[in-house]
Amino acid sequence: MSATRHLAAIAVALALVSASCSAALAQKKYDTGASDTEIKIGNIMPYSGAASAYGVIGKTEDAYFRKINAEGGINGRKITFISYDDAYTPPKTVEQARKLVESDEVLLIFNSLGTPPNSAIQKYMNQKKVPQLFVATGATKWNDPKEFPWTMGWQPNYQSESIIYAKYILKNKPDAKIAVLYQNDDYGKDYLKGFKDGLGSKAASMIVAEDSYEVTEPTIDSHIVRLKATGADVFFNITTPKFAAQAIKKNNELGWHPLHFLNNVSSSIGSVIKPAGFEAAQGIISSQYLKDPTDPQWKTDKGMIAWNEFLDKYYPDANRADASVMYAYTVAQGLEHVLRACGDNLTRENIMKQAASIRDLELDGLLPGIKVNTSATDFAPLSQLQLMRFKGETWDRFGDILSGDVGG
Template sequence: MPANATRLAIASAAFALFAASMSGTWAADKKYDTGATDTEIKIGNIMPYSGPASAYGVIGKTEAAYFKKINAEGGINGRKINFISYDDGYSPPKTVEQARKLVESDEVLLIFNSLGTPPNSAIHKYMNAKKVPQLFVATGATKWNDPKHFPWTMGWQPSYQSESHIYAKYLLKEKPNAKIAVLYQNDDYGKDYLKGLKDGLGAKASSMIVAQESYETTEPSIDDHIVKLKASGADVFVDITTPKFAAQAIKKVHEIGWKPLHILNNVSASVGSVLKPAGYDNAQGIISAAYLKDVSDPQWKDDAGMKQFLDFMTKNFPEGDKLDGGTIVGFSVAQTLVQVLKQCGDDLTRANVMKQAANLKNFEVGALLPGITINTSPTDFAPIDQLQLMRFKGQRWELFGDVISGGVSG
């Protein structure tokens, strides 16, 4: 064999060995846990498509439409999302059943944005014992920001206590002699908001809060509670209710001629699912807080982030109501998950999902209000902690004041 041919054969063999070793390295770089493969990322979700909180079901439907859009565009790093969403009727025992099904039978990589404080509380310890991400839960309970004790659970929206602190700051400044009546849902969600309000009012809480009533989600109506609160002589009504009951409260307050300053928690600030059904005339002057842009606000008509949302609704979820606050929430939190999965690259282990979720730096979602970005760290599992106050006027919310932080950690 000529010398040149010998050298060529040796070089070819060496290259073949190098290529083989490198392909092995590249293959080894791909890391998967249950629920992820070269072609698929399996994501679980639990929503109240039925029951007392069914108004929130649109969030899950929006997320399904968003992931379908992502898949049509090629998926995430070449992998398609398989989104499996079950109904729990806002019933914690049913949530446990559905979570077990998703983790043990469907074998999902993670459970994403499951809704409600009592339902998520019911699976909190289970998810952490199984070391399966309970990621971006759809509830603002403060306890989701506890990476030390629950490293597999993370919230997304501002905490209820932070939001209540903002209302307390507003009342202490604008109505320091207010007589406050509080209606709250008798569960972890309602109690978290109430604690934040009391903590925010500080030493004045006991004198300013003159009445408080709790209700159960099984009650068909909260009218009797509203009548009792009016009888207290309160001139401020803090309304800690989910959409069905919020609409009832707004109607009843107007019906009995009570004219307090009405503060409504953000989770029921949807124009489409709460204020419109309650009657725009009945909702005038209500104060709430926002972290997302309001579709009905004309100031966003030329905004790039809002255009992106409206384009998605038109093309990918035309049956959805763009005025329903749940659609813009679902759209935004789905975008956040896509970012986390992109950051995971080819390491789709559950540990890396949580590592990347805890490494979001000034991540911008187009629907967030200007000045609000998503930030997390290994010691901070509260992605959003800022809000801006708003007042309902006409058929839409009007923002006022500065973007402020409630300053509450888990």
């Protein structure tokens, strides 16, 4: 009887060991592009062409993943980062996306840049059920989990930003007469829609003039003259850098000094404010969600110290005054968070599940109080901004962290 019990105990123990081993094996799940030792990540950037300045984003991300690998990888797996040039031309983007998915067999495509390029591959990525994760564009269209469950944005979208400006106006200048200048494309119309949504029922009465320009126009001076003639005392400047500088300069020449809101894609001091003239830009309001590396207030900030140490070791040639470097560092940290959360379940489905389950994530480059949040019905990781006013020769942040949730 004792021997029988002993054999039974051994049998039970073996069964438990077998079950444990099976469970351990079952916990490891991989799709194409992942294994016990590797995670393949694809990326598409304009390393050449008119938008080549953004290529620094891909270079920074490559450096960050080298840092991760040097520190042991993600859950023991090394990252293989494959980044191709599309020169910001959608047909080339399609070609490179196909190469990454079908030839290189990446697990996902991460942070590819630009609205037209990402639009060109969105249907393909969703048909293939390959994550198109944290796209580098502020278009609102990336937050559509019902129609495009494999595509997710990252930065605060254009509508969120303009909703914040609208809220500020309603609170601080409720009797405003607003003139809007916008670029006549999806980018400009996205901002305009958010602005009107933010103003709500008062949009029709508060907006006294809307004027659009084409990117092919050499100057927008005539548009500024027309808008000034309306008597508007608030100006929403929805323009890309070249035209933003023209508008600021022309406003000053005409002696038109409305409360001026400038979309944050054109808030660069180097490419917009300085060419327009510091004096002409005084008092302009814009917004930000990332720490400004040139601002001395962050000198002793823990996150900024980590950023500088990273660049010292892995990307010493980086231009630390370029906001794109901070942007790339921050979004790469976001991907690292998602991949670590996946554990040993590195399927494409679980990547999207984890990306859609982020709660109050704080990252080194984000302003204090701004956190990453997503859900199964909200694919907009960042929707908070802080307003800033141009003063002297720099931006001065003010007020609380504000939310511009679309539809909320």
